[in-house]
Amino acid sequence: MNSFKLEVMTPSKQFYRGDVDMVIVTTKEGDEGFMAGHVWACKLLEVGELWILEKGADKNDWKVAAVAGGFVEMKESMVIYTDAVEWSEDIDIERVLSEKAKAEDWLGKNPDADEKSEEVQNARLILQKAETRSNVAEGGKRH
Numbered sequence: 001m002n003s004f005k006l007e008v009m010t011p012s013k014q015f016y017r018g019d020v021d022m023v024i025v026t027t028k029e030g031d032e033g034f035m036a037g038h039v040w041a042c043k044l045l046e047v048g049e050l051w052i053l054e055k056g057a058d059k060n061d062w063k064v065a066a067v068a069g070g071f072v073e074m075k076e077s078m079v080i081y082t083d084a085v086e087w088s089e090d091i092d093i094e095r096v097l098s099e100k101a102k103a104e105d106w107l108g109k110n111p112d113a114d115e116k117s118e119e120v121q122n123a124r125l126i127l128q129k130a131e132t133r134s135n136v137a138e139g140g141k142r143h
Contacts, residue, residue, distance in 0.1 A: 002036035003055040005077035008065075008085055015065075015085050019055035025072055025080065034074055041074045047128045049140050050085065064088050064140040066133045091137040100130035 001021045008016040024033045026048025034041075045067060052063040070082030103126040106119075113120050135141045 004036040006052065006080070007077070008050070008080045008082070010082055010085060016052070018052075020052055020078075021055055021057070022051075022053040023078060023080075024049075024051035025067070027072070034072075034078060038074050041072070043072050043074075045070045045072060045080070045082065047125070047132050049132060049136055050080070051140065062140075064136055066091065066129075066136040068129060086133070086136075088136045088139065091133050093134065093137050096130050096133045096137070099126055100134075103127050103130070 003019045003021050006016065006018060006020045006023055007014060022033055022035050024031055025043075026032075026046045027043040028046060029043075031048075032043065047069050048067055050065040050067045052065075053059070053061070054063065065085050065087050067080070067082050068084035070080060072078060072080045103123040107113075107123050107127075110119070
């Protein structure tokens with residue numbers, strides 16, 4: 001299998017850099033896989049999972065991380081730009097559950113809030129991130 005270079009960047013650091021055989025991300029259109037030779041693309045990312053199959057790794061030995069949206073640029077190599085990303089083993093599940101409970105509590109106490117309001121959108125985003133991080137902490141939804 002041909003490999004390509006992958007970089008995952010946040011505003012504060014380079015999270016990952018390496019040769020990979022395949023990458024799967026959650027785009028606005030759904031989960032999308034990228035391999036060497038993929039047509040050039042620039043895609044918006046949703047909050048979701050990042051799956052990385054490193055060069056030469058066993059096909060069942062994927063690395064998984066939680067990504068807080070962003071975008072991906074694919075040419076001869078791939079760069080993922082995101083505000084936040086973390087490996088499954090680095091996720092503090094108690095913090096995730098606490099954030100989720102606070103957002104659910106706020107939504108429950110404000111049932112008549114305008115769905116398009118910034119507060120409701122923020123609460124829903126917190127819930128989406130919490131669900132993704134929880135899934136990733138448990139090995140990802142693909143397991």
